[in-house]
Amino acid sequence: MGTFSPLDWFRAATSTPSCRSALSTRPSMEEAVRDVVSQLGRRGEADLALVFASTAYASDLPRLLPLLRRELSSRHWLGAAGGGVVGTRADGTAAEIEQAPSLSVTLLSLPGAAIDSVALSTTSLPDLDGSAQTWQEWSGLNPQHCRSQILLIDPTSSNINDLISGMDYAFPGAEKIGGIACPHNAPHGSLLFDDRVVTGAVICSIGGDWRLDSVVAQGCRPIGPVFAIEQVQRNVVLELSDGERRDTPVACLQRILADLSEEERDQVRHSLFLGIERRNLQLTPNRLDAAGGAFLVRNLIGVDPNNGAVAVADRVRPGMNVQFQLREADASRNEALSLLRSSTESAGSAPLFGLLMACLGRGQGLFGQPDGDVNLGRTVMPDLPMAGAFCNGEIGPVAGSTHLHGYTACWGLLRQDPPSNAD
Template sequence: MADELGSASADLALVFVSSHFASDLPRLLPLLHKRLQSTHWLGAVGGGVIGTDRSGKATEVERNAALSVTLLNLPGAVLQPFAVATDSLPDLDGSSEEWHRWFELDPNTTRAMLLLVDPGSSGITDLISGRDYAYPAAACIGGIAAPHNAPHGSLLCGDQVVSGAVGLGIGGDWTLDPVVAQGCRPIGPVFAIEQSHRNVLLQLSEGSRRDSPVACLQRVLAELTEDEREMAKDSLFLGVERRDLLIGGNQPSEPGSAFLVRNLIGVDPRNGAVAVAERVRPGQNVQFQLREANASRQEASQLLCAARERAERPPLLGLLFACLGRGSGLFGTADGDVSIARSVMADLPISGAFCNGEIGPLGGSTHLHGYTACWGLLRQAPLSS
């Protein structure tokens, strides 16, 4: 790569390193800087890495040692890298200007944001909420880096290996189109929450019938095929309706986008209560979800097709942050998510990593997800003069 580029300099270098190389990061980064020229550098350690080789083939490397380096020339872009310590967040009840100063990003020139977080960071949910508060019009895509045993962070920014969070404000003539594929299909009816406490469902209703969440789930499972019930043993989730994902009572434009898919984390056999990895409240709707490969393929393909049709110009790059639970473990074959993208956008270069949690918008808010594929389609979108 260095020989091909010669003395040419890129605007942005994206570096994703598998955890096999984590202990080598302090030596690897200076070597890359010596051999490759770029104004800005950003990256993270991944449980696996995603990249495009010199023949143009996009590849997901899940278990082997790998390094993905993507060099981008972005004429007319305003790129603002940042590195922040997540143990000292601004007050969520404070002003948005406090967050602007903390991120050191100008909201007037930030159209989109890339956000990478160290797995040892605290306050990740508050960080994402604060980002939304300060930059509501800027879509955000990213992920939680992979953990490792080396005595340093999992993030790369400039010539430093750091912890906390790093990212990039993107503006000028460029933006990121976000696509979040949750990879589940609904099973059974939509239930209304009648009683709950924090993240625990106590009573659900379907029409005039009220019952415990466990009893409702048992009815749903009874209607499934034997294969589906077997799948539900380790692939069962709950979709929690978010009112902010529905506008004016209309149906969401994205498949399943009214429901934020969350893990089921416990059952109380004494009263049939179910705990879910999301705070819930009476009046919300919920629906059980089954995660499986065909639904994941169909959903991702639909969402990427819709993004392609909405865009005035094709993307230069697809940034992919995928859950460690996807890949061959979900699809049964290698390159599952990149193959879906290439079936929609055949020549799309792809870069990214397998993450411990994915960051992306659903409806009007950014969320920390699990088991998803969060895409950021980087494209040129000149501002009107």
């Protein structure tokens, strides 16, 4: 575990923020390391190094961080193996590299930052019915220095949803962005931490004068009205209502299909999802207010033609609002652009860096051309350095709570923003 020292803060407070990035597509890992080192140059110590490597280098992963640390200096090192990587070259060009050897390294110098990083086993977690302090002590992270978190999880890990819920419980004010690394056939994990490869989870806590703003683009557009769940058994929805009218989910969907174009009806066959409304509940001194809601997009995992029921990949209960969703490239572009523009317009300072954790199902498979999400980010923030990975599941907030997603692009925009109560 890294430790935070006032001396580290004083040293960082006298420096200038910087983001140095490199991206290599050399076929061997040793060549890729030499390439990124050449792009980055040997300068002073950074505060945080983020390393994302293609699973094409899986057998050599245990040697990756030691090789990089011989040439480059940073207080904290963490990263993951991905089905592809996102990176920015030294000349400022950014790219998504899919299904090819690739290595992305970013060195961040963050004056006034409080950074800590930990590697944790997920085999045994604290009780979610226990205290938040128990979770804080288990993680080893100081809540006073935690405004944001990068959360990376190994694909072999257990209790993933409980871990995400527990970190929300322990650090409710911290934005959390991350993803599940990609599996491979080598006999070790997929997470990078300090100078080794690990399993479980790796968490980086960011505080002080810096925070991550989250942008979660789920890539769908709603079709049809908002329904209320009337009857449900576990995760199987039996009956929906629209005003006074009640019917099975399949019957409701058939009415929606009648109003769609032939192309849209064809998309429904392979790109239909269900959005489940989540309310962002904030506790005020006098009452509990609903401070906005959003639809959390979830897979439909089964249909019963006998009774018209549908099974959804999440917990649902009577009274919840739901809406069918259609996943398509245009919807993904429009949603991501809208959310990114909203984030930049509402924030005070321009981001120094963008962390992008995207689903393996996005990229060229969704957009029909390379660099789909990177180009959207550059449309709004033309000079933004970015890095990340194509994941087996993405982690980001919707309506105030952190969730595990699929088919999503989760952005973490790193900004210098001293707390309002700072001296």
